[in-house]
Amino acid sequence: MSITTRELRRWFGAGRDRSIALDGIDLDVEPGHVHGMLGPNGAGKTTLVKVLTTLLVPSAGQARVDGWDVVEQARQVRRRIGLVLGGERGLHDRLSARENLRYAGVLHELSRSEADRRAAMLLERVGLAERADVAVEGFSRGMKQRVHLARGLVGDPRVVFLDEPTTGLDPVAALAFRDLVGELAAEGRIVLLTTHDMAEAEAVCDRVSLLRDGLVLATETPASLGRLVSHYERVDATVVDVAAARTALARLVGADRVTELGDRRLRVETDTGTTRAVLRALVDLDVEAVTTSRPSLQEVYLHHFGDRGMRL
Numbered sequence: 001m002s003i004t005t006r007e008l009r010r011w012f013g014a015g016r017d018r019s020i021a022l023d024g025i026d027l028d029v030e031p032g033h034v035h036g037m038l039g040p041n042g043a044g045k046t047t048l049v050k051v052l053t054t055l056l057v058p059s060a061g062q063a064r065v066d067g068w069d070v071v072e073q074a075r076q077v078r079r080r081i082g083l084v085l086g087g088e089r090g091l092h093d094r095l096s097a098r099e100n101l102r103y104a105g106v107l108h109e110l111s112r113s114e115a116d117r118r119a120a121m122l123l124e125r126v127g128l129a130e131r132a133d134v135a136v137e138g139f140s141r142g143m144k145q146r147v148h149l150a151r152g153l154v155g156d157p158r159v160v161f162l163d164e165p166t167t168g169l170d171p172v173a174a175l176a177f178r179d180l181v182g183e184l185a186a187e188g189r190i191v192l193l194t195t196h197d198m199a200e201a202e203a204v205c206d207r208v209s210l211l212r213d214g215l216v217l218a219t220e221t222p223a224s225l226g227r228l229v230s231h232y233e234r235v236d237a238t239v240v241d242v243a244a245a246r247t248a249l250a251r252l253v254g255a256d257r258v259t260e261l262g263d264r265r266l267r268v269e270t271d272t273g274t275t276r277a278v279l280r281a282l283v284d285l286d287v288e289a290v291t292t293s294r295p296s297l298q299e300v301y302l303h304h305f306g307d308r309g310m311r312l
Contacts, residue, residue: 002028003027004064005052008027008051008061009023009024009059010047021047022051022214027209031188034191035190035193035208037193038211039212043214044215045164046163049161049192051070052065052161065077066080080157082152082154082155082157083152083161091136096136097131097133097147101115101119104154119132120132122154125150141168142173145167149165153184158189159192161192162193165195166178182204233270234267235267237288238287238290239282241286249281252274275292
């Protein structure tokens with residue numbers, strides 16, 4: 001059981017109007033892992049999920065889910081996957097949570113008794129047992145998202161796709177959701193999660209792929225993603241004269257970005273080959289305090305994408 005893609009491409013339109021959404025994606029995801037696709041809006045995350053869940057046909061390349069080709073064997077793929085979308089759309093608002101799950105069970109060709117059993121079990125699992133027979137139109141956004149997750153699990157999928165799953169959730173609900181994602185992976189399922197939330201990627205993912213403009217820039221563990229920009233360091237300093245410090249640092253090659261943090265504190269992003277020169281310049285300016293550190297996942301994201309679409 002795995003997800004594999006090779007040179008996967010998807011574009012929309014033709015000729016000069018052609019827009020490339022996926023530009024040669026190679027991906028391998030193994031069972032028992034939560035794999036994050038991290039990138040800003042427009043990076044290709046949702047398009048990738050739609051291709052892998054047979055909602056879109058790839059323009060070129062190959063994609064297999066649980067060993068089945070998403071084009072030639074789409075029916076077999078659908079039987080093995082669960083899809084959870086962010087936001088509030090997709091539920092039948094006038095039906096209760098239980099009825100929404102029963103309907104999903106019918107679509108998965110479950111018997112009435114099995115659909116009822118799984119609906120009850122999943123509503124208990126997502127903390128909605130006491131609201132099982134209430135119409136979802138009166139649910140909060142977080143509650144609706146929990147119904148989405150339960151519905152995505154009705155068919156007992158081997159592969160679970162979560163597209164921006166914590167969008168709109170309050171911090172407590174998001175934490176509970178992340179705990180449940182970890183449980184799904186511990187059960188041996190594959191979980192593919194798309195997000196532009198740094199904290200979410202760090203909290204739940206075993207590996208993360210950075211996407212930009214339909215390209216995978218790199219795939220690493222969240223902890224090791226910092227090595228992608230390991231030739232950069234952060235220098236945080238408290239200086240006597242901020243203006244003089246900025247002027248001196250502007251003359252140094254390798255002092256790529258200088259940010260004022262307030263209270264006479266500066267943060268300098270440097271090339272490691274020039275960190276010593278930055279430190280000497282700060283000392284010459286009568287620095288009061290200075291520290292260096294490696295980049296975080298947030299800084300990796302900023303380095304590759306800027307601040308487009310980033311949620312802190």
